[in-house]
Amino acid sequence: MARPGILIVLSGPSGTGKGTICKELLNNYPNINYSISATTRSPRAGEVNGVNYWFVSQAEFQEMIKNDALLEWAEVYGNYYGTPRRYVEELLANGKDIVLEIDTQGAMQVKNKFPEGVFIYIVPPSIDELATRINKRGSETPESIKRRLGSVRYELSSAYDYHYVVINDRVSEATAKIEAIISAEKSRVGRNADRIAAISKNGSID
């Protein structure tokens, strides 16, 4: 039987490159899967149910909340978004690792329901560097950049609610660090009690 997979939760201030790291992880690491969110918003052109999102009705979403079927959820401009617990649990049971890229509020909901997850906070090498990156994107007004950078200090304090902090200086190095974290977590004693027991019984392990 496959070893259970690991749920990896990535958060960090916006502009730190979480999305790029996620893509790198999915490219480099065949065993890792991206969690598909459920949402009540309408599919956009080209979006496919079960690929981009699970598209559900408001009533279905409310039912999921009521049945504790979501690891986390949030309402954004009247639409609901959430992480279906069953989909995640099935993949984990089949030995797949899953990465969730969500904000701190969502991450803390997951941590409550799934404390065996691995919580990683991505930070920029410096606030100056973050400012440079956001400026380069060119998609924001100076006002909104200023506001966003002002909140970064506050956001950074939530790093302490995570298990690991990874500085995204170079994407390849940050991704390698996350791969090392996943490997190390698979060796945690708490995740290997069954193996230790199996060896003690003189059975060989899988």
Next chain:
Amino acid sequence: MARPGILIVLSGPSGTGKGTICKELLNNYPNINYSISATTRSPRAGEVNGVNYWFVSQAEFQEMIKNDALLEWAEVYGNYYGTPRRYVEELLANGKDIVLEIDTQGAMQVKNKFPEGVFIYIVPPSIDELATRINKRGSETPESIKRRLGSVRYELSSAYDYHYVVINDRVSEATAKIEAIISAEKSRVGRNADRIAAISKNGSID
């Protein structure tokens, strides 16, 4: 300034290949150092003070015990062996990682004095495989092999006092897992509070 290094403590039932893994780690990983033990036993031909051991007198060793200058120590057939705290702490402060290959009793002494260490328990893939390996060495009587295997079950239960368990099926894979553990531990939030604070202050980090 260099980031502080990490103290890695390796234990496991004898015959699991801890020594081979240690050598591989020291070969592959230039930043890792082997801790040099202090001992009261006489140097053998070719042994050099500060290379193989720190050779000290009984009085000096007792003084070290009294001054809490040893991370762990034990008496074996009238000779004392121990790990000098200062040597370890100096290397760590200079950013070097250190590996200690010691038995469970010694490891638990270190854990008390140095809880920020990383404690890894190496296990064989199965007790059958361990028996095969010990038989291959050819250095033990069938009686002593039987006695040793009988105690392995008991020894394996101490795995739960460690942070990680690594199955030594292939040495190269086991060593890679330990390298991943070292890398991951360097990303632990508790080891990076100063960095998070530095980024918050808008200073860039080292």
